[in-house]
Amino acid sequence: MVHLYHDFCLLMRFEILTIFPQIIEQYSNESILKRGQATGAIKIIAHDFRKFANDKHNKVDDTPYGGGPGMVLKAEPIFNCLKSLGLIKGKLKNKNSKTKIIILDPAGKRFDQKMARRFSKLERLILICGRYEGFDERVYKFVDEKISIGDYVLSGGELPALVVAESVARLVSGVVGNAESLKEETFEGFVEYPQYTRPEDFMGAKVPKVLLSGNHKKIEEWRKKHSCG
Known part of the structure; x- marks a missing residue:
């Protein structure tokens, strides 16, 4: 116990x-x-x-x-x-x-x-x-x-x-x-967007450029687009 x-x-x-x-x-x-x-x-x-x-x-x-x-x-x-x-x-x-x-x-x-x-x-x-x-x-x-x-x-x-x-x-x-992590997590029918971390290039599979752009609006749009719900 x-x-x-x-x-x-x-x-x-x-x-x-x-x-x-x-x-x-x-x-x-x-x-x-x-x-x-x-x-x-x-x-x-x-x-x-x-x-x-x-x-x-x-x-x-x-x-x-x-x-x-x-x-x-x-x-x-x-x-x-x-x-x-x-x-x-x-x-x-x-x-x-x-x-x-x-x-x-x-x-x-x-x-x-x-x-x-x-x-x-x-x-x-x-x-x-x-x-x-x-x-x-x-x-x-x-x-x-x-x-x-x-x-x-x-x-x-x-x-x-x-x-x-x-x-x-x-x-x-x-x-x-x-x-903040609780707000971002999967819930109520939505599957979270794809996540990436270092390295930027792993065996030829690269991180989407938008995630490296620093443009938070575009990143948010990309994440919404790639979330399933």
Whole structure:
């Protein structure tokens, strides 16, 4: 788990429920997520919901009623974990406009930059990672939204959760050093224009002359022309 140096300026907390917390912790200790936590802008915590199972073996899955292949994640460990975080009162989810509980689910709404921007306004984002054949349907009673990062199969929700966390974290003030870079980046249907750096000539492939001209208006026009949207 990554610890903050300064909790007083914390803007957003990401809490990820998983049975593989080490995946979350390892990635969160690198690159931009590490930097964002070091500045105190964000905090990322992995909660192992296996610890909230109701039996001595910490079992979080069981066979599906009605038969079928694979195992299904039980409702109790996830419910107990959410309750321990103050997100459930009695049998109902606490309502807080600054907190969202999200399940990573292939049947969910497709995650995009617009959604990332909306989530970045929160104070607390809870991401629940699935495994096996998915969740007991009763888990969804305590969830605000279910989202997907694409139409393909993964073994669990940890990678999607990290995709969401990084995408949202980059929009939180103090995480990305250069605010201008956020304005220039790809978002909402546009693919960024081609980029070049030194050398000017690489194996006969040259940098477009307009980018060397110093004419900012023409450079901007060139970039718009070569952006896809």
